[in-house]
Amino acid sequence: MVVDEEDHEESLPFAALYIREADMVTTTEDDGSFAFRGLCPGVKYHLEVHFVGHVEFHEDLVLTRDTVLEIRMRADDVVLDEIEVVGTRVQEHTxxxxxxxxxxxxxxxxxxxxxxxxxxxxxxxxxxxxxxxxxxxxxxxxxxxxxxxxxxxxxxxxxxxxxxxxxxxxxxxxxxxxxxxxxxxxxxxxxxxxxxxxxPPALPEEEGWAGEVNLNGSTNGRM
Incomplete structure (x- = not known):
């Protein structure tokens, strides 16, 4: 059995394969090949193939003899939601x-x-x-x-x-x-x-006008 990519005709190494009825798991080799041994002929098996960034592959199989199966997986475009980072300033002095x-x-x-x-x-x-x-x-x-x-x-x-x-x-x-x-x-x-x-005074949170008038007095050179 061989697993390759549908769009680029490239082998997919380390794809995960699982046969539920036989509770058998394996992964593909560097060239995309894999093998399940010891399956019973005439029994219906469900094959699952998983690979990061690709749509899962599912197929029912009834084997009567050694079989070569070519699987083509389709790339799955995953769009991540935006991440919003919100921070607040921590007062540096206590x-x-x-x-x-x-x-x-x-x-x-x-x-x-x-x-x-x-x-x-x-x-x-x-x-x-x-x-x-x-x-x-x-x-x-x-x-x-x-x-x-x-x-x-x-x-x-x-x-x-x-x-x-x-x-x-x-x-x-x-x-x-x-x-x-x-x-x-x-x-x-x-x-x-x-x-x-x-x-200093805090910045205003709302628009508007504000002001302050101060009057100070002192003597010149006198105690």
Whole structure:
């Protein structure tokens, strides 16, 4: 017996054949040939042939002597359904383990530099250089010992001299969080002192107009 492909006249190796009544299974050789031995003459057998990517072949046989059977299998076009992959963004920093300033608290200090704004958090102070340069100090560590992230972007301006403060506009912050200890280490070795995470306002989900007016005042050179 030989199995070949109907469209291309090529042998099909490793096709699976099964005779149900005799409970016999075999596979084709490299040249498509196969053989069943020990079948009883005059008995009706049902032959099944299976091959990947082809329509199953079924035929009833009644054998009276050794028989050569040529089987032609037809290719089966399989169309897969589309696969839709849906993902959601996972918050990269866990603010539940951090001390944070919400929008209401930030509105009261938006006329101040970032380092000055954070002085209300336990363990956070500021290093002042001049009237408006404030660098955050977390448990005595500052500059290249702490990290600052704004909108998931790492800022490094505060790592230089004492006259360099973080280049951050307080009006762009919706929430500011300070991570200290173990939660901060995941951001890198420079976060040994802590991490300041600044989140901007969330993007609107619906079309429309929105705005905000802020008025701040301060004295010039007077305590």
């Amino acid at each position: 603010l539940e383990q951090a001390t944070r300033l919400e929008a209401t608290e930030l509105r009261q200090t938006r006329n101040q530099a970032l380092g000055k704004m954070l002085e209300g958090i336990n363990g956070v102070r500021s290093l002042q250089s001049g009237p408006s340069v404030f660098k955050p100090v977390i448990h005595g560590l500052h500059s290249n010992r702490i990290l600052i992230y704004q909108n998931d972007i790492r800022l490094e301006g505060q790592q230089w001299g004492t006259e360099h403060a973080p280049e951050i506009d307080p009006f762009q912050a919706e929430r500011v969080a300070v991570l200290k200890g173990a939660p901060a280490v995941r951001y890198g070795a420079e976060a040994i002192g802590g991490v300041v995470v600044i989140d």
